[in-house]
Amino acid sequence: MNRPDLLVFNAKGIYCPIAQVYIDPWKPVNRAIITHGHSDHARFGHKHYLTHHSNIPIIRHRLGQINVEGVEWGEKFQINGVTFSLHPAGHILGSSQVRVEYNGEIWVFTGDYKTEPDGICTPYESVACHTLITECTFGIPAFKWKPQEKVFDEINLWWDKNKKDGKTSVLFAYTLGKAQRILKHVDSSIGPIYTHGAVENMTDVLRPQLALPSTTQITRETINKDLRGALVIAPPSAHGSPWMRKLVPYETGTCSGWMAFRGARARRATDRGFVLSDHCDWQGLLSSIRESGAERVICTHGYTDIFSRYLREIGYQASVENTQYAGEKEETETKESA
């Protein structure tokens, strides 16, 4: 059975030659299917975008007045005889896997995904396929997530203690996804919640789709003493910036999968690290590959070399393709990506 690949990796992105469509391209193209709103997946400059309905407000907010069409979960659409559909990826609100079918052959690109339901987005659904293209940001066995309730218990305890010490709790989290996940699950009875402007703007975009506690944006008029005992949610790039001066005295925390490592916690130089990720851990990756029934697996961003070698050892036909997706970045950065 020597059929050409349904999806290929070229200089512009993941490409379906028969349909002449790209998925999450990193260079401008005519037609792009977008898995989710993070900036390394949804880029500027394509002529036509197609994505899940709930992602449209997000990419409009990020990319402006683009030409975009929305579809529903599982809704099949044809392009040049190739059948496409989007399925929940559980990564952030509106994040999809892309299923591609042609002549009975099925490929799935997971985009970014996680298997644990987060109470924010439609939970991940396994999609049967022959070939699975998967991310493996956390594709080594050292990553094993705790249930999110436990992490939020830790965050609530930390906030409560800081409040008792008369301090402001500053949590660094990505403006899209992590910030709303935190808002949804922290115990808002502990105290008021304030936001950095970037978090406030993105949260406003998502509010019509989510029930979230109210927040107050920190502005020039915000009074320092009102912030004592409050929780502040800010993007990682705010860490160490002059903006922080208003929040003194404060304790800082970072929410990221990388916080599983002591070294990463120490280097990040925040007071606390909370292990909270919107990507799969090791077991999550393995179980979703198993459930998909795929024989062939193509690994994109993350620990691709290691993960694909292990997959080959346990009997998969696994390979690596280089993409320009960033994974869950650990470094403080101005550009948001995950």
Added chain:
Amino acid sequence: MKDFANLIERLDTTTKTNQKVAALAEYFKEASEKDKLWTIAILSHRRPSRPVNTTLLREYAAELASIPLWLFEESYHIVGDLAESIALIVPNDQHDSKKELWEILEELIELKFKTEPEKKEYVQDRWMGLDYYSRFVFTKLITGGFRIGISQKLMTKALSQVSGIAEDELAYRLMGDWSPSSTSYEELLFGRNEQAYVSKPYPFYLAYALEDSLEQLGEVKDWSVEHKWDGIRGQVICRKGEVFIWTRGDELVTEKYPELATLKDFLPDGIVIDGELLAFTNGEIGLFSELQTRIGRKTLSKSILSKVPVIFKAYDLLEFQGKDYRKLPYLDRRKHLEKLIEETPHPALHISERFEFSSWDEVIAERELAREKRSEGLMLKRKASTYQVGRKKGDWWKWKIDPLTIDAVLTYAMRGHGRRTNLFTDYTFGLWQEKDNGSKELVTFAKAYSGLTDQEFAQVDAIIKQTTLERFGPVRSVEPTLVFELAFEGISYSSRHKSGIAVRFPRIVRWRKDKKIEDANTLEDLKALIPK
């Protein structure tokens, strides 16, 4: 064990020194005497000797996690710490978390004498039984290297708050030759154990690097100047007819320096001298790298002893005729010391020459001579200074010479650890060497990894990925395109290195984007830097 693990977790979850000290003090208040004693021992590098080697630990861990050994090794390489990798990867059911810290440590002392299958059963059972932090701590107790951001100084501070004993006094009591099996908490802190006292060193006084200009130190006449020798800082103790040699790392190394054993016949009893252990080859001060060839050896052969003899260069006198001299002014201590060494000449006991200058310019001129005299620079000591405890500002300053630098070409790159695991941040560098036929090739001479900004690392990483020639596991050879300025502290000939040259503490100073690879230095340029 659970309490100790909780302590480590608390220390881990704060970056603030005063919170760390508070956590430690709270722990000391609650812990049993036996656990306290062991905690002090562990935090002052007195853990039991390693009962199981790390190769076996890795095998046990991979087996228990049902993953191939290579996958465990790759993960370990990324995590960067063995105990942490095990705590993250191995599954657990937390069936026993009730053991006390001291019980576990006594088990580990016993474990050393068990058979291999017994070791495996014990270690795997403990791993299964403990939660994340307890496991991490348990494995650290086996492997050692407890880096938890608690220095001995902070530990002493916390213990001082709990015991009411002044910090400096406590620092002194905790030094020397003791272990939890030879003493109790009461005896260590409040009693006087004669046997331990005889060999007990004083806490070292350490200097900070000079920050300001010399003029800000005041009048040059208030200062005494000597060279900062490049060896191992130590104390020689002669008490009750015995000699003891301690290093600054609180390690008893008497056996390693037999040339100093006869000091007990030369020096009067009840004496402690602060100084530097130095290689002394061919009648002159040797390089640190030469001393290193002796440090690691279990047994010292006749040939190594004659090839690399060692001397002790005396800086200061801390005890004389059994009396603590540390509160005397530096100049007085030195006068006693100089007289003593003059009157009782011993071939391996040298005085570190002291200078007094009439202008700061003369001090600057003396520093210029450092490389020639084979020192690292100068020490400036206030003539009236007492001998203090630990690293203190004000009375003693070190003023090192600037490092040597060279422009080298990046030839190999390795993935970093932890958060930098997706970046290539550990580099190998080469210098040009002319071959017989006149063509030039790059010869590897040093590895270095620090000194670039995150942004530069990212740029270099991208170039490495684009110019990869070959992959060897986590290492890649790259097409030579990048030039970096490297700095290092010392340089010497070495038969162990491909280039024939060893450099000490190499590090990246800057990325020379302005230079082409042809502009990088040659091996000959590097050789020219070796002191004659």
